[in-house]
């Protein structure tokens with residue numbers, strides 16, 4: 116039975132009942148009833164950026180009065196992703212797998228804000244205050260004045276956390292994590308859909324009303340989605356995600372949503388003893404080191420936002436007698452992999468129908484851009500033929516169903532970066548009307564089809 120001030124609301128159709136039930140009686144959906152606090156005035160509008168009763172203003176002057184106040188956090192790569200710093204009154208969700216470095220990054224952010232003279236309230240439900248201090252001291256962040264400006268509280272009641280923040284008016288409130296905080300008004304356990312949603316709404320209200328930037332930590336489940344309600348990402352202003360291979364050192368920080376800036380920029384970090392440090396040369400950070408060119412390995416100049424990165428696509432194909440061979444993709448789109456296997460077989464004479472296929476990106480990266488088609492296809496062909504690519508080669512391009520190649524955006528920027536990092540040959544789709552984009556030291560090989568690309572790319576005798 117719900118408490119007097121709570122109801123169970125169907126997330127599918129909005130029907131509201133007093134008791135939890137497995138199936139919604141109104142729409143018939145299963146497991147959609149979520150405990151929700153009943154309010155006189157619905158708070159759903161709190162995420163509206165529109166002020167009631169505003170007068171129309173000329174477009175040229177619109178919004179001038181409420182230009183955002185940004186506070187740089189002192190970590191260049193993070194400020195870059197945020198679009199210049201934390202905006203006052205914004206609610207930021209930082210997601211990532213357990214152990215990837217979320218708490219570490221946030222302690223560093225807290226230290227950055229503290230170093231600029233701000234006070235921080237750090238509410239931890241994941242670890243005790245002692246554990247937070249030990250972590251901070253490992254990172255070398257406990258010295259005065261920084262260590263004194265960060266106030267830690269081990270607290271999971273969202274009411275108490277907002278009360279403390281209203282009293283202390285910190286320059287930043289960190290809540291680690293949204294899955295551990297809970298409201299007294301609901302019966303559900305911390306981490307339940309209702310609790311996560313309610314806690315987020317309460318913190319959003321605090322951020323907006325008191326102009327305090329709030330950063331929430333959110334855990335990510337095995338399948339890569341944020342644990343908790345799907346609506347969580349819609350409620351907050353900014354969604355950041357840390358990716359990377361937990362066992363490796365590299366981390367990529369991305370914004371999948373940013374109400375105050377671009378979602379195009381990525382930050383590249385390296386995890387070490389002193390926490391996350393910025394990488395001196397991000398473009399080459401994700402390249403694996405090889406003594407000699409290896410079959411199944413292709414370097415691709417991808418574009419993450421405005422930043423060119425060189426990544427290594429790796430593929431392994433192995434004969435199998437299983438009726439349905441494996442297609443395993445990590446960091447690349449499994450649907451694209453399946454499609455490329457089909458196109459290779461029909462249009463390029465690379466038959467993989469009786470082979471297991473594995474493909475991944477070095478460094479734990481995950482990339483969805485279509486330009487990865489050609490390098491992935493070349494890696495598969497290279498592995499099947501057991502022949503490496505011609506040394507010093509990069510490749511980029513989208514592959515069509517007919518085996519034709521299509522161009523990608525920002526080719527010049529990608530190639531310039533490849534040339535800078537010492538690559539001498541680029542296999543790219545043929546295109547008309549490209550200006551003079553030849554770069555000194557880079558041999559541009561333009562091809563029209565996947566079959567041609569394979570022919571010019573693999574080292575050794577012609578196929």
Ligand SMILES: [Zn+2]
Pocket residue numbers: 125126127128129130139140141142143144147
């Ligand atoms: Zn329903």
